[in-house]
């Protein structure tokens with residue numbers, strides 16, 4: 001108390017603030033961008049290139065862009081005005097005309113409210129799960145119910161009066177979210193189990209199995225795994241036994257993601273100090289309790305950054321299913337410009353797709369950074 | 382410095398040895414190897430209920446390994462260890478029984494950093510002893526009060542000083558109501574000004590008649606509290622006896638050398 005009173009004579013802010021020359025944007029720029037003649041030159045060249053590109057894009061995407069095109073009596077778009085501007089200005093009319101196909105693929109037009117509701121359900125699920133207040137056991141139940149509801153909505157059911165839409169007609173954003181969400185939701189527990197199995201000292205057979213699994217799966221590209229699941233797998237099965245193509249792709253994605261995630265989780269298990277295991281043992285906690293209460297909560301926190309990195313990678317990798325004829329978001333976008341009217345207007349569609357993928361990935365990355373910050377704050381304050 | 386503390390200056394801690402009851406810990410010719418290196422050679426000892434034993438010896442002599450064998454954080458390869466009437470074998474049921482009865486305090490505290498102080502203390506009572514949460518919390522607060530930090534209950538380990546963390550670690554072990562407490566150099570990782578608060582806590586515990594096995598180089602503590610001091614070197618118990626006898630009249634050259642070294646070191 002006495003110290004504070006003694007110092008009270010000098011205004012705190014006045015003593016603490018460094019001179020303006022060392023902080024602020026101008027000082028930052030001087031230090032980092034114009035520190036030497038070499039960095040000045042680099043700044044100028046790069047700055048010029050960036051401005052050039054940004055202006056070029058703006059010119060194409062906004063200044064010379066065409067937003068609407070005329071429609072004929074049958075409701076078909078007339079892309080002639082766009083063709084005249086091709087290469088000069090963007091034709092956003094392609095998106096206005098085709099957005100439902102891009103978002104929902106070949107899903108029956110009149111039933112497209114169902115995948116739309118599914119997208120909303122997915123987003124709600126993410127939002128709820130992101131809130132740490134809801135991190136309770138019930139959340140698992142919410143996930144199961146929501147995912148089943150989504151499947152039901154997508155597939156439909158005669159008894160509920162919803163036309164059945166088989167999954168070969170599913171497509172677009174809901175399909176991408178479906179593959180990614182089911183993929184990661186199922187791959188993650190599998191990954192944790194494999195990571196734990198790989199470190200098991202008492203069960204050498206389990207350990208060997210886990211090692212073989214991880215090494216085998218990591219040794220092949222996802223594309224070849226998808227291809228095998230779609231083309232080769234049926235060859236080995238008896239005639240008449242037919243698994244659904246989407247399901248097989250989903251299983252391939254789960255197995256693939258789990259192998260990678262398992263290695264990430266194992267890294268966290270290894271980073272945990274030995275003393276934590278010993279303290280848990282010394283208290284008499286069983287293997288299961290030790291793992292659930294002490295080991296995993298800490299190990300998973302350690303690996304949030306690489307974990308999210310892998311999540312983001314897999315979110316985008318789901319687009320590889322296009323090689324086995326599944327119309328995910330990317331493939332629906334490509335197919336949209338197969339329409340003779342819109343052939344050649346891929347750029348506009350890809351810009352939209354990039355934007356959608358970016359939103360999801362950026363949200364994941366931003367969220368994980370927040371999570372890291374929260375956890376490190378609660379540990380040392 | 383602590384070595385020079387004379388026994389008379391310290392409050393007397395009554396001996397609580399129950400010589401007639403069944404022994405708390407029996408080790409018979411215990412040997413252990415790490416790979417090809419033998420770290421324990423025919424270690425035998427009998428520790429009575431309520432007895433307080435201090436183990437000392439040079440670095441690498443096998444002190445930690447010995448007490449870690451008592452709650453089977455390490456397994457021994459030869460000989461027999463019986464703790465509280467239960468022999469330590471590969472049998473998991475025996476292991477569970479023992480670990481409930483034996484508490485351990487580590488040099489590096491090993492608190493769980495993701496749990497609050499209170500949660501650290503209630504974890505084992507709730508999950509191992511199946512105690513209702515409310516009751517476990519009351520119990521934990523009782524022990525946190527005993528180690529003089531009830532006001533820190535809602536904080537995380539990272540927010541506490543080393544001495545406070547070690548006292549929490551002691552409270553955490555006590556919450557399991559163990560019959561035996563093991564200490565592996567509980568003060569070696571602490572700054573000098575915090576050593577006393579932890580030693581005071583341990584002395585308080587000794588006054589309750591707890592069976593204690595402490596690896597420590599705090600000779601003042603040994604003089605005040607220990608019924609018996611064991612000196613280990615190169616995996617064997619070289620000499621043992623009352624603290625006064627051991628420190629004032631060492632019989633073996635190895636103990637003499639060791640004592641002169643730690644006196645010089647301080």
Ligand SMILES: Nc1ncnc2c1ncn2[C@@H]1O[C@H](COP(=O)(O)OP(=O)(O)OP(=O)(O)O)[C@@H](O)[C@H]1O
Pocket residue numbers: 415420438439440441442443444445446447
């Ligand atoms: N997990 C292990 N693997 C291999 N060797 C080990 C292991 N733990 C201990 N040792 C070795 O066993 C011997 C005894 O170690 P221990 O930790 O019991 O000694 P200590 O008396 O406690 O020493 P300190 O005073 O340094 O703690 C040492 O030589 C050590 O290197």
Ligand SMILES: [Mg+2]
Pocket residue numbers: 444445446565566
């Ligand atoms: Mg040691």
